[in-house]
Amino acid sequence: MGFIKNLLSLALLGALATALAPLDFPQEDIDSGKALQEIGRTAYDTAIARLEAHPTAKCTKDNVRVRKEWRRIPAAERIEYVKAVNCLMEKPNVYENVTGPRTMYDSFGVLHYKLTPYVHNSAYFLLFHRLYVWTFEDKLRTMCGYTGSFPYWEWGLDATTGVENSPVFDGSETSMGSNGEKVSGGGGGGNPMFPGGSGGGCVTKGPFVNYTVNFGPNTARDPLAYNPRCLKRDLNTQICAQWASLRNTTETITQSPDIALFQANLQGDFRWPDARKWGFAVHGGGHFAIAGDPGGDFYFSPLEPAFYLHHGQIDRMYFIWQNLDWEQRQTMAGTITMMDRPASRNGTLEDVLDIAPVGESYRFGQLLDTVGGSPFCFVYE
Structure with missing residues (x-):
């Protein structure tokens, strides 16, 4: 019976890997999501079938965690998530010999700052951020008792209705806080390359209205020195619609036959001619749809609490892309510098x-699979 069950599971894996013809989707289905x-759904089914066929001592179908889009998480659970993030903002920093970071939450900002030159536009981008976000989730659970789903933000759902109106940023108690106060002339997150958004000043209501950003920006003489200030946001629907639409998200996945082009398309890496059409792409689009300080700071963007929802979506895209052709997509490409x-x-x-x-060490090969042979045990809804 077990032999037959394994054969059926393997057959299902093969069927799922070959059943999809992404380029056959009507454009209206791509644009609508x-x-x-x-x-x-195909990626989810593929990962679950693989897990059923090869459960591990740590990860089984019964205990696998399902990551969900923010608006699909119950309101009470979203509030608990925010409480857990605030809890990390009260735990002590783990870095020594720095004056700015004060909390465990800050420690994640230090880590990102130190590794940025090696984990962006490099071979390490996707797997580093997978471990980084998972470690953040793990701290929420082990240090702050969070038991709910880990969230991601599907930017494209807000590309037409307005980022300011998103359940992620509407300023309610079930959001991640509001837009920043309107500043004359916007500001494009402090970057003159981008059009100004609808805010630019300090967050005005909801969660994190009293959060203090303790250090940065990257342009400071000593970026890790203590520099307390409010959290600023400059929400930008134009950028979201241009670079992080449902169409861009979908076509980035379906038009990327290998890992090199996938990560180039995801980041708008102009070294690949095929990636140039994406501009700053979904990675930049998600970041600069939030913008502000520190959200628009390439090095210190994890000090923006919505960073983890944004990069949850990036990892979701990676998860989908991998599981559409699992056997061929356990690879790495690129060099080790930005x-x-x-x-x-x-x-x-x-x-x-x-x-x-902040966390532990792993071989990059251990980080490929979210449901087996790794520290992970999660899938995306």
């Missing part, structure tokens, strides 16, 4: 990612 729902500057060797799955003192 229907296609994204379908490929997301934009290969300075020139560096290629990254390998045998390289070790050490995120101490």
Whole structure:
């Protein structure tokens, strides 16, 4: 019986891997998000079938966690998530010999700052951020008792109705706080390359209205020095619609036959001619749809609480892309420095990612699968 069950599971995996023809989706289904729902469901089914066929001591179908889009998480659970984030903002910083960081939440900002030159536009981008976000989730659970679903933000759902109206940013108690106060001339998150949004000043209501950003920005003489200030946001629907629409999200996945092009399309890496049409792409689009300070700061964006919902969506895209052709998509491409500057060797799955003192160290190869042979045990709804 067990042999037959394994055969059926393997057969299901093969069927799921070959059943999808993404380019056959009507454009209206791509633009509406229907296609994204379908490929997301296929990826979920593929991962669950693989888990059923090969459960581990740590991860089974019974205990696998399901990550959900913010608006699909019950209101009470969203409030508990915010409470857990606030709890991390009260736990002590784990870095020594720095004056700015005060909390465990801040420690994640230090880690991102230190590793940014190696984990963006490099071989390490996707797997670093997968471990980074998972470690944040793990701290919410182990240090602050959070038991609910980990959220992601599907930007495209707000590209037409307005980021300001999103359940993520509407300023209610079940949101991640509001837009910033309107500042004359907007500001594009402090970056003159971008059109100004609808805010720019301090968050005015809802969760995190009293949150203090303790250090940064990256342009400061000492970016890790104590520099307390309010959380600012400059929500920008124009950027969201241009770069992070449902269409862009879907086509980034379906038009990327290999890992090199997928991560280039995801980040708008102009070194790949095929990626240039995406502009700043969904990665930049999600970040600068939030913008502000520190959300618009490339190095310190994790000090913006919505960062983790944004990168949850990035990892969701990676999860979907991997599971549409699992056997061929357990790979890595690129060098180990940002934009290969300075020139560096290629990254390998045998390289070790050490995120101490915030988290632990793993081989990159251990981070490929969210449901087996890894520290993880999660899928995306």
